[in-house]
Amino acid sequence: MKNDRSVKKMAFFGISDFPYEESWLNDLAERGLILKEIFFLYTFEKTGKTGLRCRIIPRKRDKISEEEMDLFESSGWKVTCSHNEKTYLYTEDPEAEELFTDMESYQEYFSRCLGRLLLQAGGTVLVLLLNLFNLYNLRSRLSGNGSFLLLAEQSRFLELGVEAFAVFVLGAVFYSFFTYIRCRRTVLLRKSPSEPLRYRGIRIFNGCGSIFLTLILCLMLVWIYFDPTKISMDDALTWEGDHPALMREAFPGDWAFVKEGIVKDGENGGAYFDTEGGRVSVLYDFCMRKTSNRILKEGFCEEVTLRSISRETEMEDFDDSGLPVYFSIYYDFRSEEKAAQMLEEQVRQDLKYAQGPGPVTIGVPGCGYAAFLDERYDGEEPLPSGPQTLYLRSGSKVVYIYYSGRADLLERADFFAEQLK
Protein backbone atom coordinates (compact mmCIF):
# COMPACT_ATOMS: atom_id res chain seq x y z
CA MET A 1 0.00 0.00 0.00
CA LYS A 2 2.32 2.71 -1.24
CA ASN A 3 0.69 6.07 -1.41
CA ASP A 4 1.10 9.42 0.24
CA ARG A 5 -1.39 8.41 2.90
CA SER A 6 0.87 5.70 4.24
CA VAL A 7 3.78 6.31 6.59
CA LYS A 8 6.52 3.86 7.50
CA LYS A 9 8.29 3.90 10.81
CA MET A 10 10.97 1.78 12.37
CA ALA A 11 10.74 0.55 15.93
CA PHE A 12 11.96 -2.38 17.96
CA PHE A 13 9.63 -3.92 20.47
CA GLY A 14 9.80 -7.43 21.82
CA ILE A 15 6.65 -9.51 22.05
CA SER A 16 6.43 -8.86 25.77
CA ASP A 17 7.02 -5.12 25.35
CA PHE A 18 3.44 -4.51 24.31
CA PRO A 19 2.60 -1.96 27.05
CA TYR A 20 5.39 0.30 25.72
CA GLU A 21 4.53 -0.39 22.13
CA GLU A 22 0.93 0.48 22.92
CA SER A 23 2.01 3.76 24.43
CA TRP A 24 4.03 4.61 21.33
CA LEU A 25 1.24 3.65 18.94
CA ASN A 26 -1.26 5.55 21.05
CA ASP A 27 0.81 8.73 20.76
CA LEU A 28 0.87 8.27 16.99
CA ALA A 29 -2.86 7.48 16.97
CA GLU A 30 -3.56 10.77 18.69
CA ARG A 31 -1.95 12.37 15.61
CA GLY A 32 -4.18 10.30 13.36
CA LEU A 33 -1.92 7.40 12.38
CA ILE A 34 -3.46 3.93 12.28
CA LEU A 35 -1.23 0.87 12.12
CA LYS A 36 -1.98 -1.23 9.05
CA GLU A 37 0.85 -3.66 8.68
CA ILE A 38 4.09 -4.79 10.28
CA PHE A 39 6.74 -6.21 8.03
CA PHE A 40 10.12 -5.18 9.43
CA LEU A 41 8.73 -1.64 9.42
CA TYR A 42 5.49 -0.38 10.87
CA THR A 43 3.19 0.86 8.12
CA PHE A 44 0.64 3.45 9.18
CA GLU A 45 -2.24 5.03 7.40
CA LYS A 46 -2.87 8.75 7.78
CA THR A 47 -6.51 9.29 8.65
CA GLY A 48 -6.44 13.06 8.94
CA LYS A 49 -8.36 12.79 12.18
CA THR A 50 -6.97 13.32 15.63
CA GLY A 51 -7.58 11.86 19.06
CA LEU A 52 -7.61 8.22 18.01
CA ARG A 53 -6.71 5.57 20.56
CA CYS A 54 -4.74 2.38 20.17
CA ARG A 55 -4.69 -0.65 22.45
CA ILE A 56 -2.83 -3.93 22.12
CA ILE A 57 -4.09 -7.34 23.15
CA PRO A 58 -1.15 -9.76 23.44
CA ARG A 59 -2.94 -12.60 21.66
CA LYS A 60 -3.14 -13.70 18.07
CA ARG A 61 -6.22 -12.47 16.23
CA ASP A 62 -7.54 -16.01 15.71
CA LYS A 63 -7.09 -16.80 19.40
CA ILE A 64 -9.52 -14.03 20.32
CA SER A 65 -12.98 -15.56 20.60
CA GLU A 66 -15.86 -14.34 18.45
CA GLU A 67 -17.76 -13.26 21.53
CA GLU A 68 -14.82 -11.15 22.71
CA MET A 69 -14.47 -9.68 19.22
CA ASP A 70 -18.16 -8.80 19.20
CA LEU A 71 -17.76 -7.02 22.54
CA PHE A 72 -14.79 -5.02 21.22
CA GLU A 73 -16.55 -4.05 18.02
CA SER A 74 -19.82 -3.11 19.62
CA SER A 75 -17.89 -0.80 21.95
CA GLY A 76 -16.33 0.92 18.95
CA TRP A 77 -12.93 -0.83 18.78
CA LYS A 78 -11.68 -2.24 15.48
CA VAL A 79 -8.83 -4.62 14.80
CA THR A 80 -6.60 -3.05 12.15
CA CYS A 81 -3.60 -5.33 12.33
CA SER A 82 -2.40 -8.52 13.92
CA HIS A 83 1.20 -9.55 14.11
CA ASN A 84 3.30 -11.93 16.12
CA GLU A 85 1.01 -12.78 19.04
CA LYS A 86 -0.28 -9.24 19.15
CA THR A 87 -3.58 -7.77 18.00
CA TYR A 88 -3.87 -4.03 17.47
CA LEU A 89 -7.18 -2.33 18.16
CA TYR A 90 -8.11 1.24 17.28
CA THR A 91 -11.05 3.45 18.01
CA GLU A 92 -11.97 6.83 16.57
CA ASP A 93 -14.80 7.37 19.02
CA PRO A 94 -13.72 9.49 21.99
CA GLU A 95 -16.78 8.20 23.85
CA ALA A 96 -15.79 4.56 23.41
CA GLU A 97 -15.15 2.79 26.70
CA GLU A 98 -11.56 1.73 27.47
CA LEU A 99 -10.92 -1.96 26.82
CA PHE A 100 -10.21 -2.39 30.51
CA THR A 101 -11.90 -0.12 32.99
CA ASP A 102 -10.55 -1.59 36.20
CA MET A 103 -7.14 -2.81 37.24
CA GLU A 104 -8.37 -6.16 38.59
CA SER A 105 -9.67 -7.39 35.25
CA TYR A 106 -6.74 -5.84 33.39
CA GLN A 107 -4.18 -7.61 35.55
CA GLU A 108 -6.05 -10.89 35.47
CA TYR A 109 -6.37 -10.82 31.67
CA PHE A 110 -2.78 -9.75 31.04
CA SER A 111 -1.12 -12.02 33.53
CA ARG A 112 -2.90 -14.91 31.81
CA CYS A 113 -1.56 -13.69 28.44
CA LEU A 114 1.91 -13.24 29.91
CA GLY A 115 1.86 -16.74 31.38
CA ARG A 116 1.11 -18.11 27.94
CA LEU A 117 3.84 -15.97 26.37
CA LEU A 118 6.36 -17.31 28.87
CA LEU A 119 5.28 -20.87 28.16
CA GLN A 120 5.64 -20.31 24.42
CA ALA A 121 8.99 -18.60 24.81
CA GLY A 122 10.16 -21.44 27.05
CA GLY A 123 9.10 -23.97 24.43
CA THR A 124 10.93 -22.12 21.67
CA VAL A 125 14.08 -21.86 23.76
CA LEU A 126 13.93 -25.59 24.49
CA VAL A 127 13.63 -26.43 20.79
CA LEU A 128 16.53 -24.10 19.95
CA LEU A 129 18.72 -25.59 22.66
CA LEU A 130 17.92 -29.14 21.56
CA ASN A 131 18.89 -28.19 18.01
CA LEU A 132 22.09 -26.74 19.33
CA PHE A 133 22.99 -30.02 21.03
CA ASN A 134 22.24 -31.82 17.77
CA LEU A 135 24.66 -29.55 15.95
CA TYR A 136 27.33 -30.21 18.54
CA ASN A 137 26.83 -33.95 18.12
CA LEU A 138 27.18 -33.59 14.39
CA ARG A 139 30.39 -31.67 14.89
CA SER A 140 31.97 -34.38 17.02
CA ARG A 141 30.96 -36.94 14.40
CA LEU A 142 32.64 -34.91 11.70
CA SER A 143 35.95 -34.42 13.41
CA GLY A 144 36.62 -38.15 13.08
CA ASN A 145 39.63 -40.06 14.35
CA GLY A 146 42.07 -37.77 12.62
CA SER A 147 43.99 -40.37 10.71
CA PHE A 148 44.32 -39.31 7.08
CA LEU A 149 41.22 -37.23 7.48
CA LEU A 150 41.06 -34.02 5.57
CA LEU A 151 38.72 -31.84 7.51
CA ALA A 152 36.44 -30.44 4.90
CA GLU A 153 35.34 -26.85 4.76
CA GLN A 154 31.97 -27.85 6.08
CA SER A 155 33.42 -29.09 9.29
CA ARG A 156 35.11 -25.82 10.13
CA PHE A 157 32.11 -23.86 8.98
CA LEU A 158 29.85 -25.95 11.13
CA GLU A 159 32.06 -25.59 14.17
CA LEU A 160 32.02 -21.80 14.05
CA GLY A 161 28.46 -21.68 12.81
CA VAL A 162 27.37 -23.58 15.89
CA GLU A 163 29.21 -21.12 18.09
CA ALA A 164 27.68 -18.12 16.34
CA PHE A 165 24.26 -19.66 16.64
CA ALA A 166 24.85 -20.44 20.31
CA VAL A 167 25.83 -16.86 21.08
CA PHE A 168 22.79 -15.62 19.22
CA VAL A 169 20.41 -18.02 20.98
CA LEU A 170 21.79 -17.33 24.44
CA GLY A 171 21.67 -13.59 23.82
CA ALA A 172 18.09 -13.86 22.63
CA VAL A 173 17.11 -16.00 25.60
CA PHE A 174 18.54 -13.58 28.17
CA TYR A 175 17.08 -10.65 26.34
CA SER A 176 13.58 -12.19 26.10
CA PHE A 177 13.66 -13.11 29.75
CA PHE A 178 14.68 -9.59 30.66
CA THR A 179 11.90 -7.97 28.60
CA TYR A 180 9.42 -10.45 30.02
CA ILE A 181 10.26 -9.49 33.59
CA ARG A 182 10.16 -5.82 32.68
CA CYS A 183 6.75 -6.22 31.07
CA ARG A 184 5.35 -8.21 33.96
CA ARG A 185 6.35 -5.49 36.36
CA THR A 186 4.82 -2.86 34.10
CA VAL A 187 1.51 -4.70 33.85
CA LEU A 188 1.26 -5.43 37.55
CA LEU A 189 2.44 -2.05 38.81
CA ARG A 190 0.55 0.10 36.35
CA LYS A 191 -1.78 2.57 38.00
CA SER A 192 -4.41 2.39 35.29
CA PRO A 193 -4.75 0.39 32.06
CA SER A 194 -4.54 3.57 29.99
CA GLU A 195 -1.66 5.21 31.83
CA PRO A 196 0.91 6.42 29.28
CA LEU A 197 4.34 4.80 29.58
CA ARG A 198 7.75 6.17 28.64
CA TYR A 199 8.68 4.09 25.64
CA ARG A 200 11.60 6.10 24.27
CA GLY A 201 14.33 4.44 26.34
CA ILE A 202 12.87 0.99 25.62
CA ARG A 203 12.85 1.65 21.86
CA ILE A 204 16.47 2.71 21.89
CA PHE A 205 17.51 -0.16 24.18
CA ASN A 206 15.70 -2.76 22.08
CA GLY A 207 17.09 -1.30 18.87
CA CYS A 208 20.65 -1.45 20.19
CA GLY A 209 20.06 -4.97 21.54
CA SER A 210 18.77 -6.25 18.19
CA ILE A 211 21.57 -4.59 16.26
CA PHE A 212 24.18 -5.90 18.69
CA LEU A 213 22.95 -9.49 18.46
CA THR A 214 22.68 -9.37 14.68
CA LEU A 215 26.14 -7.85 14.50
CA ILE A 216 27.62 -10.71 16.53
CA LEU A 217 25.98 -13.23 14.23
CA CYS A 218 27.17 -11.40 11.11
CA LEU A 219 30.70 -10.95 12.45
CA MET A 220 31.02 -14.63 13.25
CA LEU A 221 29.66 -15.60 9.84
CA VAL A 222 32.13 -13.24 8.17
CA TRP A 223 34.89 -14.73 10.27
CA ILE A 224 33.87 -18.19 9.14
CA TYR A 225 33.86 -17.06 5.53
CA PHE A 226 37.40 -15.71 5.77
CA ASP A 227 38.52 -18.48 8.07
CA PRO A 228 42.28 -18.99 7.52
CA THR A 229 41.96 -22.67 8.30
CA LYS A 230 39.42 -23.21 5.56
CA ILE A 231 41.43 -24.60 2.68
CA SER A 232 40.89 -26.38 -0.57
CA MET A 233 42.77 -29.44 -1.73
CA ASP A 234 44.98 -27.18 -3.88
CA ASP A 235 45.90 -25.11 -0.85
CA ALA A 236 46.48 -28.24 1.15
CA LEU A 237 49.07 -29.46 -1.31
CA THR A 238 51.04 -26.22 -1.38
CA TRP A 239 50.74 -25.34 2.29
CA GLU A 240 53.89 -24.42 4.16
CA GLY A 241 54.36 -24.75 7.90
CA ASP A 242 52.02 -26.42 10.36
CA HIS A 243 49.05 -27.58 8.46
CA PRO A 244 45.81 -26.20 9.80
CA ALA A 245 43.30 -28.67 8.48
CA LEU A 246 44.81 -31.70 6.92
CA MET A 247 45.60 -34.29 9.56
CA ARG A 248 44.75 -31.77 12.18
CA GLU A 249 44.35 -34.42 14.83
CA ALA A 250 47.09 -36.77 13.79
CA PHE A 251 50.59 -36.86 15.23
CA PRO A 252 52.78 -34.04 13.94
CA GLY A 253 55.29 -36.58 12.66
CA ASP A 254 52.59 -38.23 10.61
CA TRP A 255 51.79 -34.98 8.95
CA ALA A 256 55.38 -34.25 8.01
CA PHE A 257 55.59 -37.66 6.46
CA VAL A 258 52.38 -37.22 4.49
CA LYS A 259 53.19 -33.70 3.43
CA GLU A 260 56.40 -34.74 1.81
CA GLY A 261 54.76 -37.20 -0.45
CA ILE A 262 51.18 -36.05 -0.94
CA VAL A 263 50.01 -35.70 -4.52
CA LYS A 264 46.68 -34.45 -5.72
CA ASP A 265 44.62 -37.11 -7.39
CA GLY A 266 42.49 -35.38 -9.98
CA GLU A 267 40.55 -38.45 -10.93
CA ASN A 268 39.13 -39.16 -7.53
CA GLY A 269 38.99 -35.59 -6.31
CA GLY A 270 41.21 -36.52 -3.40
CA ALA A 271 44.92 -36.97 -2.91
CA TYR A 272 47.36 -39.81 -2.38
CA PHE A 273 50.72 -40.45 -0.88
CA ASP A 274 53.10 -43.36 -1.08
CA THR A 275 54.07 -45.24 2.04
CA GLU A 276 56.30 -48.21 2.60
CA GLY A 277 53.20 -50.39 2.52
CA GLY A 278 51.85 -48.89 -0.67
CA ARG A 279 50.02 -45.91 -2.08
CA VAL A 280 47.34 -44.54 0.16
CA SER A 281 44.57 -42.59 -1.50
CA VAL A 282 42.54 -40.29 0.61
CA LEU A 283 39.00 -40.16 -0.62
CA TYR A 284 36.16 -38.38 0.98
CA ASP A 285 32.68 -39.35 1.63
CA PHE A 286 31.37 -36.93 4.11
CA CYS A 287 28.56 -37.73 6.41
CA MET A 288 27.35 -34.18 5.90
CA ARG A 289 25.92 -35.39 2.65
CA LYS A 290 24.56 -38.42 4.42
CA THR A 291 25.50 -40.64 1.51
CA SER A 292 28.10 -42.53 3.40
CA ASN A 293 29.92 -42.37 6.66
CA ARG A 294 32.92 -44.34 5.64
CA ILE A 295 36.29 -42.88 5.00
CA LEU A 296 37.77 -44.99 2.34
CA LYS A 297 41.44 -45.36 1.89
CA GLU A 298 42.80 -47.41 -0.91
CA GLY A 299 46.40 -48.00 -1.75
CA PHE A 300 48.32 -50.17 -4.17
CA CYS A 301 51.87 -51.32 -4.37
CA GLU A 302 53.63 -54.45 -5.38
CA GLU A 303 52.87 -56.27 -2.21
CA VAL A 304 49.53 -55.06 -0.92
CA THR A 305 46.23 -53.52 -1.77
CA LEU A 306 45.05 -51.71 1.28
CA ARG A 307 41.46 -50.89 1.86
CA SER A 308 40.49 -49.36 5.11
CA ILE A 309 36.96 -48.75 6.05
CA SER A 310 36.34 -46.83 9.18
CA ARG A 311 33.29 -46.07 11.06
CA GLU A 312 33.58 -44.09 14.24
CA THR A 313 31.81 -44.92 17.44
CA GLU A 314 29.61 -41.83 17.22
CA MET A 315 28.78 -42.18 13.55
CA GLU A 316 25.36 -43.29 12.50
CA ASP A 317 25.23 -46.03 9.96
CA PHE A 318 23.65 -43.85 7.27
CA ASP A 319 24.11 -46.20 4.36
CA ASP A 320 23.50 -49.41 6.32
CA SER A 321 27.04 -50.58 5.80
CA GLY A 322 26.54 -52.96 8.69
CA LEU A 323 30.05 -52.14 9.84
CA PRO A 324 30.42 -52.28 13.56
CA VAL A 325 31.78 -49.18 15.11
CA TYR A 326 35.45 -48.29 15.59
CA PHE A 327 37.19 -49.30 12.49
CA SER A 328 38.23 -52.11 10.27
CA ILE A 329 41.08 -52.36 7.84
CA TYR A 330 41.26 -54.71 4.88
CA TYR A 331 44.48 -55.77 3.22
CA ASP A 332 44.86 -57.72 0.05
CA PHE A 333 48.42 -59.04 -0.27
CA ARG A 334 50.06 -60.47 -3.33
CA SER A 335 50.93 -63.67 -1.57
CA GLU A 336 49.65 -65.74 1.33
CA GLU A 337 53.07 -65.65 3.03
CA LYS A 338 53.10 -61.86 3.01
CA ALA A 339 49.61 -61.85 4.49
CA ALA A 340 50.54 -64.21 7.31
CA GLN A 341 53.71 -62.23 7.98
CA MET A 342 51.82 -58.94 8.13
CA LEU A 343 49.13 -60.31 10.41
CA GLU A 344 51.72 -61.71 12.76
CA GLU A 345 53.34 -58.27 12.88
CA GLN A 346 49.98 -56.63 13.53
CA VAL A 347 49.19 -58.99 16.43
CA ARG A 348 52.63 -58.44 17.87
CA GLN A 349 52.14 -54.68 17.75
CA ASP A 350 48.72 -54.91 19.35
CA LEU A 351 50.07 -57.05 22.16
CA LYS A 352 52.48 -54.29 23.05
CA TYR A 353 49.49 -52.26 24.28
CA ALA A 354 47.24 -55.07 25.44
CA GLN A 355 49.15 -56.39 28.41
CA GLY A 356 46.74 -59.24 29.04
CA PRO A 357 46.66 -62.72 27.63
CA GLY A 358 47.28 -63.08 23.91
CA PRO A 359 44.62 -63.52 21.24
CA VAL A 360 42.28 -66.49 21.44
CA THR A 361 41.91 -68.50 18.28
CA ILE A 362 38.30 -68.89 17.28
CA GLY A 363 36.63 -70.82 14.49
CA VAL A 364 35.21 -68.77 11.65
CA PRO A 365 34.23 -70.71 8.52
CA GLY A 366 36.31 -69.77 5.47
CA CYS A 367 39.13 -68.21 7.46
CA GLY A 368 42.56 -69.76 7.69
CA TYR A 369 43.24 -67.73 10.77
CA ALA A 370 40.72 -66.17 13.11
CA ALA A 371 41.65 -64.79 16.48
CA PHE A 372 40.11 -62.55 19.04
CA LEU A 373 41.98 -60.25 21.36
CA ASP A 374 39.99 -59.21 24.35
CA GLU A 375 40.57 -56.85 27.25
CA ARG A 376 42.92 -54.12 26.25
CA TYR A 377 44.85 -52.20 28.80
CA ASP A 378 45.53 -48.57 29.05
CA GLY A 379 48.87 -48.46 30.83
CA GLU A 380 48.40 -50.28 34.13
CA GLU A 381 44.63 -50.22 34.36
CA PRO A 382 42.44 -52.59 32.37
CA LEU A 383 39.73 -50.69 30.50
CA PRO A 384 36.27 -51.70 31.70
CA SER A 385 34.89 -51.81 28.19
CA GLY A 386 38.03 -51.43 26.15
CA PRO A 387 37.94 -52.28 22.50
CA GLN A 388 38.46 -55.78 21.30
CA THR A 389 40.21 -56.78 18.13
CA LEU A 390 39.20 -59.43 15.67
CA TYR A 391 41.79 -60.72 13.20
CA LEU A 392 40.71 -62.68 10.18
CA ARG A 393 42.78 -64.04 7.32
CA SER A 394 41.58 -65.89 4.30
CA GLY A 395 44.33 -66.74 1.87
CA SER A 396 46.15 -63.52 1.00
CA LYS A 397 43.40 -61.31 2.42
CA VAL A 398 43.48 -59.93 5.90
CA VAL A 399 41.07 -57.87 7.93
CA TYR A 400 41.29 -56.63 11.42
CA ILE A 401 38.57 -54.89 13.25
CA TYR A 402 38.60 -52.81 16.38
CA TYR A 403 35.40 -52.79 18.23
CA SER A 404 33.94 -52.24 21.66
CA GLY A 405 31.43 -54.96 22.42
CA ARG A 406 32.60 -58.55 22.64
CA ALA A 407 29.35 -60.35 21.88
CA ASP A 408 28.53 -58.15 18.88
CA LEU A 409 31.94 -58.59 17.41
CA LEU A 410 31.94 -62.37 17.71
CA GLU A 411 28.47 -62.52 16.20
CA ARG A 412 29.65 -60.45 13.26
CA ALA A 413 32.77 -62.46 12.57
CA ASP A 414 30.88 -64.18 9.73
CA PHE A 415 30.04 -60.85 8.17
CA PHE A 416 33.67 -59.88 8.01
CA ALA A 417 34.72 -63.29 6.77
CA GLU A 418 32.23 -62.77 3.95
CA GLN A 419 33.93 -59.47 3.05
CA LEU A 420 37.21 -61.28 2.60
CA LYS A 421 35.91 -63.40 -0.26
Place this chain on the structure above:
Amino acid sequence: MAKKPLYPLTEPMFYVLLCFHRGVMSGTEISDYVKKLTSGRVGLGPGTLYTILGAFQAENVIEKTGSEGRRISYRITEKGERLFQEEVDRMRKCLADADRVTDHEE
Protein backbone atom coordinates in the same frame (compact mmCIF):
# COMPACT_ATOMS: atom_id res chain seq x y z
CA MET B 1 -0.99 -17.79 39.89
CA ALA B 2 -3.61 -18.65 42.48
CA LYS B 3 -7.15 -17.83 41.51
CA LYS B 4 -8.52 -14.77 43.23
CA PRO B 5 -11.68 -15.45 45.25
CA LEU B 6 -14.73 -13.71 43.79
CA TYR B 7 -16.00 -12.49 47.15
CA PRO B 8 -16.09 -9.57 47.88
CA LEU B 9 -17.15 -8.57 44.38
CA THR B 10 -15.47 -5.66 42.62
CA GLU B 11 -17.76 -2.87 41.53
CA PRO B 12 -17.91 -3.93 37.87
CA MET B 13 -18.54 -7.53 38.97
CA PHE B 14 -21.36 -6.43 41.21
CA TYR B 15 -23.06 -4.51 38.39
CA VAL B 16 -22.67 -7.39 35.95
CA LEU B 17 -24.32 -9.74 38.43
CA LEU B 18 -27.02 -7.18 39.12
CA CYS B 19 -27.90 -7.04 35.41
CA PHE B 20 -28.81 -10.70 35.34
CA HIS B 21 -31.76 -9.98 37.61
CA ARG B 22 -33.44 -8.59 34.51
CA GLY B 23 -33.18 -12.06 32.98
CA VAL B 24 -31.05 -13.56 30.23
CA MET B 25 -28.49 -11.08 28.89
CA SER B 26 -25.60 -10.88 26.46
CA GLY B 27 -22.34 -8.99 26.99
CA THR B 28 -23.28 -5.97 24.88
CA GLU B 29 -26.64 -5.62 26.60
CA ILE B 30 -24.93 -5.70 29.99
CA SER B 31 -22.47 -2.92 29.17
CA ASP B 32 -25.23 -0.72 27.70
CA TYR B 33 -27.53 -1.34 30.63
CA VAL B 34 -24.88 -0.65 33.29
CA LYS B 35 -23.94 2.59 31.59
CA LYS B 36 -27.59 3.67 31.54
CA LEU B 37 -28.27 2.49 35.07
CA THR B 38 -25.34 4.34 36.61
CA SER B 39 -25.61 7.31 34.22
CA GLY B 40 -22.10 6.62 32.98
CA ARG B 41 -20.52 6.45 36.43
CA VAL B 42 -19.55 2.79 36.07
CA GLY B 43 -18.11 2.01 32.69
CA LEU B 44 -17.63 -1.57 31.62
CA GLY B 45 -14.88 -1.91 29.05
CA PRO B 46 -15.24 -4.84 26.66
CA GLY B 47 -12.06 -6.44 27.95
CA THR B 48 -13.14 -6.05 31.55
CA LEU B 49 -16.59 -7.42 30.80
CA TYR B 50 -15.20 -10.40 28.93
CA THR B 51 -12.79 -11.20 31.77
CA ILE B 52 -15.58 -10.95 34.33
CA LEU B 53 -17.93 -13.17 32.28
CA GLY B 54 -15.11 -15.70 31.93
CA ALA B 55 -14.39 -15.70 35.66
CA PHE B 56 -18.10 -15.99 36.49
CA GLN B 57 -18.52 -18.89 34.11
CA ALA B 58 -15.50 -20.69 35.53
CA GLU B 59 -16.99 -20.35 39.03
CA ASN B 60 -20.50 -21.41 37.87
CA VAL B 61 -21.92 -18.08 38.89
CA ILE B 62 -23.54 -17.67 35.48
CA GLU B 63 -24.29 -20.14 32.71
CA LYS B 64 -24.71 -19.97 28.95
CA THR B 65 -28.26 -20.11 27.65
CA GLY B 66 -27.69 -19.80 23.95
CA SER B 67 -26.03 -17.83 21.21
CA GLU B 68 -27.26 -15.54 18.53
CA GLY B 69 -24.59 -15.13 15.88
CA ARG B 70 -21.47 -14.12 17.72
CA ARG B 71 -23.38 -13.04 20.81
CA ILE B 72 -23.71 -15.42 23.72
CA SER B 73 -26.40 -15.00 26.35
CA TYR B 74 -26.02 -15.92 29.97
CA ARG B 75 -28.24 -16.28 32.98
CA ILE B 76 -27.45 -16.29 36.67
CA THR B 77 -27.23 -19.59 38.57
CA GLU B 78 -28.31 -20.33 42.13
CA LYS B 79 -24.73 -19.98 43.26
CA GLY B 80 -24.60 -16.58 41.57
CA GLU B 81 -27.80 -15.59 43.29
CA ARG B 82 -26.32 -16.50 46.68
CA LEU B 83 -23.10 -14.65 45.89
CA PHE B 84 -25.05 -11.55 44.90
CA GLN B 85 -27.19 -11.74 48.03
CA GLU B 86 -24.10 -12.08 50.24
CA GLU B 87 -22.59 -9.03 48.57
CA VAL B 88 -25.79 -7.01 49.01
CA ASP B 89 -25.91 -8.01 52.69
CA ARG B 90 -22.27 -7.07 53.12
CA MET B 91 -22.84 -3.67 51.58
CA ARG B 92 -25.98 -3.13 53.68
CA LYS B 93 -23.95 -3.86 56.79
CA CYS B 94 -21.27 -1.46 55.61
CA LEU B 95 -23.88 1.23 55.05
CA ALA B 96 -25.51 0.54 58.42
CA ASP B 97 -22.15 0.81 60.14
CA ALA B 98 -21.40 4.00 58.32
CA ASP B 99 -24.81 5.44 59.24
CA ARG B 100 -24.40 4.44 62.87
CA VAL B 101 -21.03 6.07 63.21
CA THR B 102 -21.93 9.27 61.40
CA ASP B 103 -25.36 9.55 63.20
CA HIS B 104 -23.61 9.05 66.53
CA GLU B 105 -21.14 11.79 65.72
CA GLU B 106 -23.93 14.13 64.85
